[in-house]
Amino acid sequence: MLGKIQATGSKLFARGGVITGRIMNTSNVWLTKSIYYGKVGAELSKEIYRKEGLTPPNVDEFKSVYAKLLGLGKEYSKKPTELLNMAKSLKKNDLLKYGSYGVQILGFFSLGEVIGRRKLVGYKHY
Template sequence: MLRLVNRQLIPKQVRFNSTSSGAKAQNMVSKVVNKSTDLVNCAVYWSKVTLELGKYIWTKEALSPPTTQQIQKVFSQDLLSYVQCARTTFAKPQMLIDRVSGLDKQKVIKGSAVLVQLLGLFSLGEIIGRRHIYGYKSHGAHH
């Protein structure tokens, strides 16, 4: 390339801007390193807090892991009794009607509260899955 200096054409030296692009790359890398360091520090901090809180709850509630007998009892006896209860209930609908009519007000309120909580969690999962509060995003006609 030529440039005009004092009415004379002088060839212009081509100089690549390598120092500024290197500085940009170094700046980007340092930003990524700083962000990742901050995220790691945050994750380590909150994992330590959660661990200490878990230890505190474990000792205050006198928790212990279940024994093998307890695990076997749950999976053999309790689970089978629930399955048998469901089979007899569906086989004899009058039994279900008698149970429902025998419920008191407190049990209905507690059951309703649990149902509302489960519905809320399900709805929250749907909102997160759709990434939208109401309905699905429309992307126009596909056909």
């Protein structure tokens, strides 16, 4: 009886070792691919950054943009009829232009969601 239990235990241990080895091998492959593509992406981003002459905005530029937005928000909150009149005066071409901007923004957001979830539809249920 004891020999049978030991034989069964050693078989289970061997199977567990094989499964663990496969998991380790798969995770090692994914890790090396992730590191490689991360480095490639970083180098590509550096090249684009240099060639396009991109620079991040400085603090003063951030402050000026948000100060203007805050000022506009305060102005329109004091005179909401002015905002309504401006919205009513929009022409068809303006609506199409701003609508297309909205669709583009929604598309980029949706693409980011798909990339983040690594699925086209829905989240995993845990």
